[in-house]
Amino acid sequence: MRNHIGRAALRALAFCGATLIATVAAAQAPRQFSFAYDQPPTTAYGIAANIFDAKLKELSGGKFSINQFPGAQLGQEPQMLQKMRAGDIDFVITSTANASTLAPQAGVFSLHYIFRDQAHLIKVLADPAISAEFRAMVKDQVQGAQVLGLMTMGLRDMYSKSEVKSIDDVKGKKVRVQATKTEDTHFPAYGAQTVHMPFGDVYTSLQTGVVNVAENGVNVYLANKHYEVAPVLSMTEHEANNSLVWVSDKLWNSLTPEQQGWVQAAADEVNKNQPAKAIELEHQSQEKLRSIGVKVVTDVDKSGFVAIADPYLDKLAKGLGPHAEKIKDLIRAIK
Numbered sequence: 001m002r003n004h005i006g007r008a009a010l011r012a013l014a015f016c017g018a019t020l021i022a023t024v025a026a027a028q029a030p031r032q033f034s035f036a037y038d039q040p041p042t043t044a045y046g047i048a049a050n051i052f053d054a055k056l057k058e059l060s061g062g063k064f065s066i067n068q069f070p071g072a073q074l075g076q077e078p079q080m081l082q083k084m085r086a087g088d089i090d091f092v093i094t095s096t097a098n099a100s101t102l103a104p105q106a107g108v109f110s111l112h113y114i115f116r117d118q119a120h121l122i123k124v125l126a127d128p129a130i131s132a133e134f135r136a137m138v139k140d141q142v143q144g145a146q147v148l149g150l151m152t153m154g155l156r157d158m159y160s161k162s163e164v165k166s167i168d169d170v171k172g173k174k175v176r177v178q179a180t181k182t183e184d185t186h187f188p189a190y191g192a193q194t195v196h197m198p199f200g201d202v203y204t205s206l207q208t209g210v211v212n213v214a215e216n217g218v219n220v221y222l223a224n225k226h227y228e229v230a231p232v233l234s235m236t237e238h239e240a241n242n243s244l245v246w247v248s249d250k251l252w253n254s255l256t257p258e259q260q261g262w263v264q265a266a267a268d269e270v271n272k273n274q275p276a277k278a279i280e281l282e283h284q285s286q287e288k289l290r291s292i293g294v295k296v297v298t299d300v301d302k303s304g305f306v307a308i309a310d311p312y313l314d315k316l317a318k319g320l321g322p323h324a325e326k327i328k329d330l331i332r333a334i335k
Contacts, residue, residue, distance in 0.1 A: 031063065034066070034067055034091065035053075036070075037069075038077050039223065044217075044277070044281055047278060048151045048245065048270045052270050053068075078098060081098070081246070084246055084247075084248045085248065086144065087144075087248050091248075091251075092145075093244065095178065095241070097109075098179075100180050104320055104321070105324040106138070106244075107180050109327075112238045112309040113238060113302075113306050113310065114328065114332070118154065118279050121240055122279065126271070127330065129330055131150055134327060145249055146247060146252065148264060150245075151275065152243065152274070153219065154241050155282075158234045159215070160173075164300065165297060167301075169234075170190050171191035172193070173212040174210070175211065176211040176215070178196075186308075190304075202224075203225070206230045214226065218285045232294070233294055233295070235296065245270055
């Protein structure tokens with residue numbers, strides 16, 4: 001009888017030990033998180049994802065890494081935002097313009113000519129006060145997700161089958177724009193007709209004439225081959241092509257404070273190093289486009305655009321809300 005009890009106790013101990021070992025092993029097993037974006041991995045979004053992954057692996061000692069889903073594999077940005085808030089995607093990159101569908105005050109980054117040039121843009125994104133205010137703004141307005149950091153794809157330019165050398169060249173034209181209050185204010189003020197559509201539909205719409213003009217970063221224009229249907233790139237530099245790194249609350253709340261620190265530090269690394277690399281990629285992309293025969297118009301007269309856009313900056317920022325107004329003032333204060 002005693003032997004029977006002893007054997008049962010030993011079996012129970014062995015089972016408990018095996019379960020404990022399995023639990024510890026599972027806890028120590030490397031975790032891979034989904035990281036989605038709608039551009040090809042050869043764009044600045046891919047640069048950001050690679051920086052994030054490398055830093056996360058380094059800080060976690062290889063325990064954490066990401067599995068990238070580029071090229072809208074998990075949906076266009078609005079769909080990815082919804083999936084992330086539901087906890088179905090861990091990390092997402094979106095434009096600040098698309099983020100404004102959830103956090104309207106994010107539209108402050110879409111104000112035209114608020115960024116003076118590429119050097120000014122890099123300084124703004126590296127400013128800790130602006131990053132902190134942006135994160136606080138999103139936390140106030142969005143449930144289910146939060147922003148970890150800022151990044152960019154450079155400045156946005158217009159492309160078409162013909163040149164945009166001044167404001168006169170967009171009057172009466174159908175321009176595909178991001179669906180934001182700022183775009184829907186600025187472009188009609190220039191005399192254009194705004195058209196909203198998912199990014200994936202832009203190529204065909206330019207090809208068929210549903211729109212006459214589109215606008216985006218140089219590398220995005222190259223990587224998505226929009227030059228095939230709109231072979232003239234006009235360097236209007238009217239708006240920043242800024243983006244955000246998001247994390248789902250479901251993932252964030254499952255992490256220990258130490259692990260949250262790894263994730264935030266990985267995003268900070270993106271914030272610190274990605275903008276300069278993105279601008280460098282824009283320059284390389286412009287040279288590549290020239291080499292394949294794209295007409296790049298660099299002598300755009302921006303004065304007409306700037307004259308119309310400038311009075312809207314204060315008005316639009318104030319209309320968006322107090323966080324947007326503060327961010328606008330911080331941006332303007334950076335020399």
